[in-house]
Amino acid sequence: MFVIGPVIEVYLAKTLLKFNRCLDLLQGAIFVKTYAARMKAFFLILFGGVITGFFMLGCQDSGQHPAGQDKIQVKVPSFHDGRYRLETKTLDTVHDLRQLRGEAARFLYAPGYENGQLVGQEPRLRFMKNKDGVYVAQDSLSLQLITMYAQLEELMKLDERLGIKSLNQWPRLVAYNVQVTNGDPRMKYNNALYSGQLDSFLFVPYTRSELPLAVNAGVVAHEHFHSLFYKLVLKKLGGFFVQTSSTELHQDAVVTSRIDEKRSSAEVYHVSLLRAFNEGLADVWGWVATGDSDFVNRSLGFEKARGMDIEDRSQIPTASEWGEKIQGLSMSDAIDLSYPLGAQYAKLIKQTTSLRINRSTKHGDNQAEIRFETAVALIRTLAGLKDAVAQLGKGELLRPSILLEILSRELPGMDSKICKDLSLRTQRESAAKICKNQKEGG
Amino acid sequence: MRRISGALILFTLLGVSSASAVERSVLTSQKVNSSSSRITVGLGLDVRMERTEEQTQKSQNFSQVLVGLERERFGGWIEYGRSPLLTSGNETLKVQRQSENILMAVSVRANDLKVVSPYLAIGVGGLREKVETILYQDVSAEESGWTFLGMGAFGLRFWPDSGYLISTELRVLESTQLDPNPTFAGALHLGLVF
Numbered sequence: 001m002f003v004i005g006p007v008i009e010v011y012l013a014k015t016l017l018k019f020n021r022c023l024d025l026l027q028g029a030i031f032v033k034t035y036a037a038r039m040k041a042f043f044l045i046l047f048g049g050v051i052t053g054f055f056m057l058g059c060q061d062s063g064q065h066p067a068g069q070d071k072i073q074v075k076v077p078s079f080h081d082g083r084y085r086l087e088t089k090t091l092d093t094v095h096d097l098r099q100l101r102g103e104a105a106r107f108l109y110a111p112g113y114e115n116g117q118l119v120g121q122e123p124r125l126r127f128m129k130n131k132d133g134v135y136v137a138q139d140s141l142s143l144q145l146i147t148m149y150a151q152l153e154e155l156m157k158l159d160e161r162l163g164i165k166s167l168n169q170w171p172r173l174v175a176y177n178v179q180v181t182n183g184d185p186r187m188k189y190n191n192a193l194y195s196g197q198l199d200s201f202l203f204v205p206y207t208r209s210e211l212p213l214a215v216n217a218g219v220v221a222h223e224h225f226h227s228l229f230y231k232l233v234l235k236k237l238g239g240f241f242v243q244t245s246s247t248e249l250h251q252d253a254v255v256t257s258r259i260d261e262k263r264s265s266a267e268v269y270h271v272s273l274l275r276a277f278n279e280g281l282a283d284v285w286g287w288v289a290t291g292d293s294d295f296v297n298r299s300l301g302f303e304k305a306r307g308m309d310i311e312d313r314s315q316i317p318t319a320s321e322w323g324e325k326i327q328g329l330s331m332s333d334a335i336d337l338s339y340p341l342g343a344q345y346a347k348l349i350k351q352t353t354s355l356r357i358n359r360s361t362k363h364g365d366n367q368a369e370i371r372f373e374t375a376v377a378l379i380r381t382l383a384g385l386k387d388a389v390a391q392l393g394k395g396e397l398l399r400p401s402i403l404l405e406i407l408s409r410e411l412p413g414m415d416s417k418i419c420k421d422l423s424l425r426t427q428r429e430s431a432a433k434i435c436k437n438q439k440e441g442g
Numbered sequence: 443m444r445r446i447s448g449a450l451i452l453f454t455l456l457g458v459s460s461a462s463a464v465e466r467s468v469l470t471s472q473k474v475n476s477s478s479s480r481i482t483v484g485l486g487l488d489v490r491m492e493r494t495e496e497q498t499q500k501s502q503n504f505s506q507v508l509v510g511l512e513r514e515r516f517g518g519w520i521e522y523g524r525s526p527l528l529t530s531g532n533e534t535l536k537v538q539r540q541s542e543n544i545l546m547a548v549s550v551r552a553n554d555l556k557v558v559s560p561y562l563a564i565g566v567g568g569l570r571e572k573v574e575t576i577l578y579q580d581v582s583a584e585e586s587g588w589t590f591l592g593m594g595a596f597g598l599r600f601w602p603d604s605g606y607l608i609s610t611e612l613r614v615l616e617s618t619q620l621d622p623n624p625t626f627a628g629a630l631h632l633g634l635v636f
Binding site for chain 2: 083084086109126128131134137138139144210
């Protein structure tokens with residue numbers, strides 16, 4: 001103890017002396033006496049700041065999509081469990097996030113129309129990357145378009161699963177903020193349409209306070225179905241059917257510029273009836289693809305009557321009843337009446353499918369899979385419908401119930417009770433043909 | 443970005459080496475007027491062009507606060523700037539965005555002009571974005587990391603020897619988070635010099 005103690009004391013004293021010398025040097029450094037020395041200190045600090053900045057900031061991801069990396073995560077509104085909420089989705093096919101180019105869709109902002117084509121610029125969008133590496137839209141336009149892209153990517157995958165992806169040209173062309181300068185003024189706002197001639201989706205400005213049409217997955221799926229109907233039915237039939245291939249979500253806005261008003265009553269009959277089929281099946285497709293049976297109402301609250309869960313026990317009209325209804329009307333007026341009939345079809349098909357779902361889920365079957373089976377049946381129905389129209393004899397009128405007759409044969413799981421319920425909704429002339437395996441010549 | 447950072451590193455290295463050379467040459471003459479360094483404090487407005495949703499360009503105002511040090515012709519400052527809250531969308535789906543930046547800058551000006559003295563400045567810093575997305579009643583608040591921001595500027599300092607900071611600048615800002623990039627901006631600084 002007497003030996004170690006002094007040794008420790010000497011060691012501590014020497015250490016303290018060295019510490020004091022360091023303090024002296026530090027004090028000397030703080031009070032720099034020359035101007036040049038101060039500037040050297042200044043530049044050293046700046047140098048340190050630049051180096052620090054370079055390493056801490058310069059290598060940060062700017063939020064721009066790295067080239068060559070297709071999988072990215074984005075935060076978008078998504079329909080789930082009966083409502084829309086913000087969710088993180090993985091997109092597999094985006095090549096360029098800033099101009100939103102990818103395998104599923106490409107966009108034009110407020111395009112013009114020249115030589116039968118849409119011409120215009122691709123919008124430049126704004127995204128940032130959050131701390132989890134998820135891309136977040138920084139304005140409403142970017143959010144709407146990236147949401148629509150995500151929906152179209154899902155629809156592309158559905159088409160691929162159904163074996164119909166090659167029917168359409170991908171990426172799909174979407175025109176956003178289309179400025180309608182002539183034609184029906186009701187077309188200018190709050191609407192979305194598919195044009196068969198342009199093979200494009202057109203979204204006019206949305207001015208309501210509800211869910212924007214571009215974000216509404218059911219609406220995008222509805223418009224996408226019009227492209228399938230056009231490719232599988234109207235285009236194959238040719239003639240005047242092709243000229244009336246621009247269809248809209250909202251019934252009050254009808255494209256009249258391409259419709260030849262001087263038509264025979266048979267043409268008016270068939271065009272309006274096919275429009276009813278098109279709109280009704282498109283509504284069903286909107287539900288099948290998204291699970292949302294009330295998607296129209298979410299963006300267009302005045303279209304509450306189109307909700308597919310609203311019970312409708314009315315009967316589908318006969319051919320003569322439909323003929324009487326549109327008797328003497330112009331083409332555009334007849335097409336106006338197609339939308340309520342289309343809504344009737346949609347409710348009926350949804351209710352029929354719901355009965356199937358109720359029976360199947362008791363056995364543990366997946367609702368999404370049953371909706372997929374319905375999608376398969378709808379595609380097969382389109383082929384049958386095209387054949388039914390093509391086989392019409394001269395002067396013969398297509399039965400309005402033929403859609404249900406063909407669909408009932410294609411839908412799986414149609415037991416006798418469901419078939420009977422469906423047949424009660426058609427007129428006597430058609431009731432016997434529901435769920436029956438027989439060729440229909442019209 | 444690499445070129446700008448490399449240029450800045452070279453600039454500071456040159457500054458260090460030249461200052462060291464000067465220091466060695468005057469090391470014997472220790473007396474220096476140490477009282478001519480001044481502190482600047484001020485507020486500023488940075489008006490920069492930004493692309494809008496309508497695909498046009500519109501000016502965006504950034505409020506700034508800055509603090510700096512200057513001596514004779516040389517100066518440096520740190521500034522913090524923030525944009526107002528920008529809102530787009532409708533009652534059901536709305537996006538609110540706000541940007542903020544921090545900049546460290548150095549400047550050199552003509553020393554012999556007493557009323558209006560032009561100067562050049564360069565700076566580096568960071569830009570950060572905050573976004574709030576509102577869908578019905580769901581609110582999602584997100585923040586980006588800091589992204590590199592570079593600045594070059596030509597400015598005019600008014601009455602540089604007075605106790606007031608009055609200057610205007612024409613700036614070029616570079617950051618991959620800006621659109622357009624680079625962005626032109628005008629800045630106005632007002633403050634006091636101690």
